Amino acid sequence: MTSVAPSPVKNIVILMSGTGSNMMAIARAAQREKWHDTLGARLACVISNRPDAQGLALAAQLSIATQVIDHQQFNSREAFDAALQTAVDSYQPVLVVLAGFMRILTPGFVAHYAGRLINIHPSLLPAFTGLHTHQRAIDAGCEVTGATVHWVTTELDHGRIVRQAVVPILPGDTADTLAARVLSQEHLLYPQAVRRLLQQLRKPSS
Ligand code: GAR
Numbered sequence: 001m002t003s004v005a006p007s008p009v010k011n012i013v014i015l016m017s018g019t020g021s022n023m024m025a026i027a028r029a030a031q032r033e034k035w036h037d038t039l040g041a042r043l044a045c046v047i048s049n050r051p052d053a054q055g056l057a058l059a060a061q062l063s064i065a066t067q068v069i070d071h072q073q074f075n076s077r078e079a080f081d082a083a084l085q086t087a088v089d090s091y092q093p094v095l096v097v098l099a100g101f102m103r104i105l106t107p108g109f110v111a112h113y114a115g116r117l118i119n120i121h122p123s124l125l126p127a128f129t130g131l132h133t134h135q136r137a138i139d140a141g142c143e144v145t146g147a148t149v150h151w152v153t154t155e156l157d158h159g160r161i162v163r164q165a166v167v168p169i170l171p172g173d174t175a176d177t178l179a180a181r182v183l184s185q186e187h188l189l190y191p192q193a194v195r196r197l198l199q200q201l202r203k204p205s206s
Helices: 021-032 054-061 077-089 107-112 133-139 175-200
Strands: 010-016 041-048 066-068 095-098 117-121 144-151 161-168
Touching: 010 021, 010 077, 010 175, 021 041, 021 054, 021 175, 041 054, 041 077, 054 066, 077 107, 095 175, 117 175, 133 144, 133 175, 144 175, 161 175
Parallel strands: 010 041, 010 095, 041 066, 095 117
Antiparallel strands: 117 144, 144 161
16 A cells, blocks of 8 residues: 655545535635635645535536545445545544534544544534424424534534534524524634634644
8 A cells, every 4th residue: 555645734624415515605605705725724625525516516617626526426424434534634634523514424434533623503402413404493482493513423413513503483484494594604604613623633744
């Protein structure tokens, strides 16, 4: 096996599956705030498990490298995760950012990226893990909900909280109206969380 010299730049890899609006919020913040100059960091690649993910074209428009690893081409979760890991590792990322990445990751993958793998979830964790978070928050009579950026563990939507945003639930809210308001807060929250983590991370030795 050949060894690869560590990258002097703090690489970020984003994994996503669909619209990619959180990915774009991070990408735009990185460009607007010149993360390369101010944090020594860059968004190295956006990887999708779905070839039809809208976010792929959006990332390409910002000249960000994209890659597709189609989970349907693999006959086991382990085989898919192994291919994904090879692709992600080629960038030696300091941070692997799940942004609407709708796949359950194997324990081996999660362990490999321990301390480098974060996710955003549309609820105030630990409340409402899993799906249909907005409807469940409305049905429970919550006055507030929100979004959480957290470290990824093997347990779905668990892990130490990095940062949260609170969003009020208004009279007459539907799951859709609430989801839209939460999503707009996600677009502020996720770039803030990534920036803060990059500031805390030590530059990889060269
Ligand atoms: C976001 O609301 C994100 O919080 C959610 O998927 C959406 C992706 O939107 N993630 C989860 O539910 C993970 N458990 P995007 O593709 O436009 O960023």
